[in-house]
Amino acid sequence: MSLKRLMEEYLPAIEDELHQTIAQVDRPGLEMMHFMLAYHMGWEGEGAGAEARGKRIRPLLVLLSSASAGGDWRAALPAASGVELVHNFSLVHDDIQDQSPLRRGRQTLWTRWGVAQAINAGDALFALAFIALQRMEGTVSPQAALKAAQILQEACLTLTNGQYLDLSYEGRSDLTIEDYWPMVSGKTAALLSACTELGALAAQAKSDVCAAYQRFGHLLGLAFQAQDDLLGIWGDANLTGKSAESDLISGKKSLPVLFGLGQGGAFARRWLEGAIRPEEVPGLAEQLEANGARAYTQESAMELTAQALEALKDTGLQGEAGEALFSLARQLLQRET
Numbered sequence: 464m465s466l467k468r469l470m471e472e473y474l475p476a477i478e479d480e481l482h483q484t485i486a487q488v489d490r491p492g493l494e495m496m497h498f499m500l501a502y503h504m505g506w507e508g509e510g511a512g513a514e515a516r517g518k519r520i521r522p523l524l525v526l527l528s529s530a531s532a533g534g535d536w537r538a539a540l541p542a543a544s545g546v547e548l549v550h551n552f553s554l555v556h557d558d559i560q561d562q563s564p565l566r567r568g569r570q571t572l573w574t575r576w577g578v579a580q581a582i583n584a585g586d587a588l589f590a591l592a593f594i595a596l597q598r599m600e601g602t603v604s605p606q607a608a609l610k611a612a613q614i615l616q617e618a619c620l621t622l623t624n625g626q627y628l629d630l631s632y633e634g635r636s637d638l639t640i641e642d643y644w645p646m647v648s649g650k651t652a653a654l655l656s657a658c659t660e661l662g663a664l665a666a667q668a669k670s671d672v673c674a675a676y677q678r679f680g681h682l683l684g685l686a687f688q689a690q691d692d693l694l695g696i697w698g699d700a701n702l703t704g705k706s707a708e709s710d711l712i713s714g715k716k717s718l719p720v721l722f723g724l725g726q727g728g729a730f731a732r733r734w735l736e737g738a739i740r741p742e743e744v745p746g747l748a749e750q751l752e753a754n755g756a757r758a759y760t761q762e763s764a765m766e767l768t769a770q771a772l773e774a775l776k777d778t779g780l781q782g783e784a785g786e787a788l789f790s791l792a793r794q795l796l797q798r799e800t
Contacts, residue, residue, distance in 0.1 A: 504551065508569070521655070528666075540602070545661075599665065618654050628650075636724075638716055640718070
């Protein structure tokens with residue numbers, strides 16, 4: 464109940480903060496740019512609404528971390544807006560790099576307005592993220608705002624490093640499980656660890672407490688990605704809303720795939736031959752499971768989940784927000800969707 468109640472309080476405030484930030488682009492001559500950003504954020508255009516906006520998990524993590532560290536969650540709203548805008552900047556650019564035509568059931572920006580203008584929109588979101596973060600000068604302190612900018616900039620660099628590795632892995636056949644963790648530490652864990660650390664910073668928590676929240680966010684990201692990779696092959700499409708075929712067809716170097724390649728055998732031989740056809744997916748998923756890839760991925764996700772939840776306890780989380788943060792973490796790490 465704590466999580467549901469706090470989400471009902473926090474989510475409208477997050478949307479209002481995001482609207483205020485993006486309104487800075489609403490100027491004469493920039494009407495279409497503003498519409499593009501509002502479209503991507505799920506506020507405008509056909510299909511706009513809750514599903515198009517996404518779940519706003521990252522800003523929720525910021526606010527819950529801040530409140531559970533003993534702070535006023537309202538002071539953390541600029542940081543919450545900043546991380547969500549960085550997340551959406553990365554989605555816009557990822558969609559271009561992956562040539563994805565759809566995002567949350569709608570046309571992606573590059574599909575609708577072209578690559579060049581989509582890059583502009585993504586760059587605008589990136590710049591607005593740091594403009595949003597500057598408001599911490601007033602809600603917390605100038606020193607906190609400066610530290611927050613450093614945290615988010617370092618997270619962005621790690622995020623882009625992870626994306627670089629992901630793209631560079633596409634044409635390689637010599638990868639091992641050891642190559643997997645640096646990639647997902649960048650692509651997934653970097654921003655989540657920034658969320659939880661920024662929340663604690665906004666609460667003006669001591670440095671050791673901020674470090675504990677950062678570690679929790681990092682482990683949360685690793686565990687989340689391992690679970691996502693499991694669902695990407697063996698998930699129930701009726702629950703996930705995503706075809707279990709897509710990860711194998713796209714050639715994604717996920718944790719179970721890298722495990723399977725390391726075992727050699729029929730799966731590895733077929734994978735190295737080239738693109739996977741949809742009709743081959745069920746048989747290949749069975750081969751992966753027989754090789755132990757499903758069990759290995761599940762065990763990895765469970766171990767990382769236990770570590771993340773233990774790290775969360777080490778933060779000394781407090782009150783209703785602490786209970787809600789623990790509940791949110793469990794939902795993310797034990798999901799079937």
